[in-house]
Amino acid sequence: MIPTLHTERLILRALRPADFDAFAAFYAGPRSHLVxxxxxxxxxxxxxxxExxxxxxxxxxxxxxxxxATGTPVGLVGLFEPEGWPEPELGWDLFDGHEGHGYATEAAEAARAHAYDSLGWSTVVSLIKPANASSARVAARLGCTRDGDFTHERHGPMQIWRHPAPDADGGIEAYA
Structure with missing residues (x-):
């Protein structure tokens, strides 16, 4: 069962067939070269x-x-660990026209809380291509720090951004 998460402005929910057009439009566009x-x-x-x-x-x-408020899909955010990844990742892809509103940060905070509170993870990283300055800014807003580099066989060089541990700010509750 895929849990549904709620934030002040967003719902993080399971994929639906109706999401495909927004998903395909994003992946057809030039911003998708970073992901x-x-x-x-x-x-x-x-x-x-x-996915x-x-x-x-x-x-x-x-x-x-x-x-x-609108029911519009604005992106894809969550936890990811396919074959070839160095460790579990928290990733975010905002669909065109929805960047710059804080949605990535808000959704990533909810996903990270789920990883720490529900799944019991003690760490998570975000893998970001060096050219993806906007994702690096999101990682910094989330309290991440650079923790080396990783080269993926298909995606090439990526920066590793480590998220704060669950107890870094006084306990897991700090991420709720």
């Missing part, structure tokens, strides 16, 4: 299926982020 794109619709479908299957195989994954 594995651009992709054709057929390859975007495979990516969507991989859904990750939940089944790992027991955690990434959620569609939906704006509470």
């Amino acid at each position: 594995g794109g651009p992709l054709t619709r057929e390859l975007a479908w495979r990516m969507l299926a991989m 859904a299957g990750h939940w089944h195989l790992k027991g955690f994954g990434r959620w569609i982020v939906e704006h509470r």
Whole structure:
């Protein structure tokens, strides 16, 4: 069962077939080059299926982020650890037109709280391509610190940003 998380402005929920058009549009666009794109619709479908299957195989994954007031999907945020990753990751991809509103930070805080509170994780990283300055700013807002580099066989060089441990600010409750 995929949990649903709620924040002040957002709902983090399971992927639905109706999310595919927004997902495919993002992965067809130029901003997706920072996260594995651009992709054709057929390859975007495979990516969507991989995201859904990750939940089944790992027991955690990434959620569609939906704006509470409008019901619009604004991105994909959550926990990710496919083969070839150095350790579990917290990642965020905002769909075009939804960046700059704090959605990535808000959703990532909820996902990180889930990782620490519900899954019992003691650490998590975010892997960010060096050219992705906006994601690096989100990582910094989340209290992450640079913790080395990683080179992926397909995605190339990535920066490792380590999230604060659950007890860094007085306990797990600090992330709720």
